[in-house]
Amino acid sequence: QVQLVESGGGLVQAGGSLRLSCAASRRTFSDYAMGWFRQAPGKEREFVAAINWSGSSTSYADSVKGRCTISRDNGKNTVYLQMNSLNPEDAAVYLCAADRATRPSATVRAIEYDYWGQGTQVTVSS
Numbered sequence: 001q002v003q004l005v006e007s008g009g010g011l012v013q014a015g016g017s018l019r020l021s022c023a024a025s026r027r028t029f030s031d032y033a034m035g036w037f038r039q040a041p042g043k044e045r046e047f048v049a050a051i052n053w054s055g056s057s058t059s060y061a062d063s064v065k066g067r068c069t070i071s072r073d074n075g076k077n078t079v080y081l082q083m084n085s086l087n088p089e090d091a092a093v094y095l096c097a098a099d100r101a102t103r104p105s106a107t108v109r110a111i112e113y114d115y116w117g118q119g120t121q122v123t124v125s126s
Contacts, residue, residue: 002024002032002098002100002114002115004023005117007023008020009121009122010121011125013125014124014125015087018082021079022034022117023078024078024098027077030053030054030074031100033052033098033099034051034079034106035096035107035108037096038093039092039093040092040093050070050108051071052105055072057104059108068083081096086122090122090124091122092121093120094119095116097115097117098113098114098115099114100114
């Protein structure tokens with residue numbers, strides 16, 4: 001079992017930046033690929049970014065490519081999402097997820113993630 005706790009969300013003006021963090025409870029954090037997803041009211045959960053177990057491979061949704069960077073610190077059992085140039089369309093609850101399957105690159109499919117955090121709210125004012 002892995003417990004995930006997100007933090008770093010909040011209210012930011014359009015054009016601003018936020019850095020989200022997701023702390024994992026499990027010592028074998030490095031065994032898991034990690035992903036960030038987001039869900040806005042009335043919308044389906046959508047993929048944002050993912051990183052494989054070692055950090056050597058990352059994937060991004062087209063909507064955030066060039067504005068967001070996912071990274072991980074296996075020594076701190078934490079994955080990060082740096083978000084820049086935020087716009088109102090980025091407002092959502094951001095959730096991190098852990099995938100225990102061994103893959104060379106992290107999956108972008110939410111259904112393949114095994115553990116989820118509760119999420120952190122990101123609000124962007126125009």
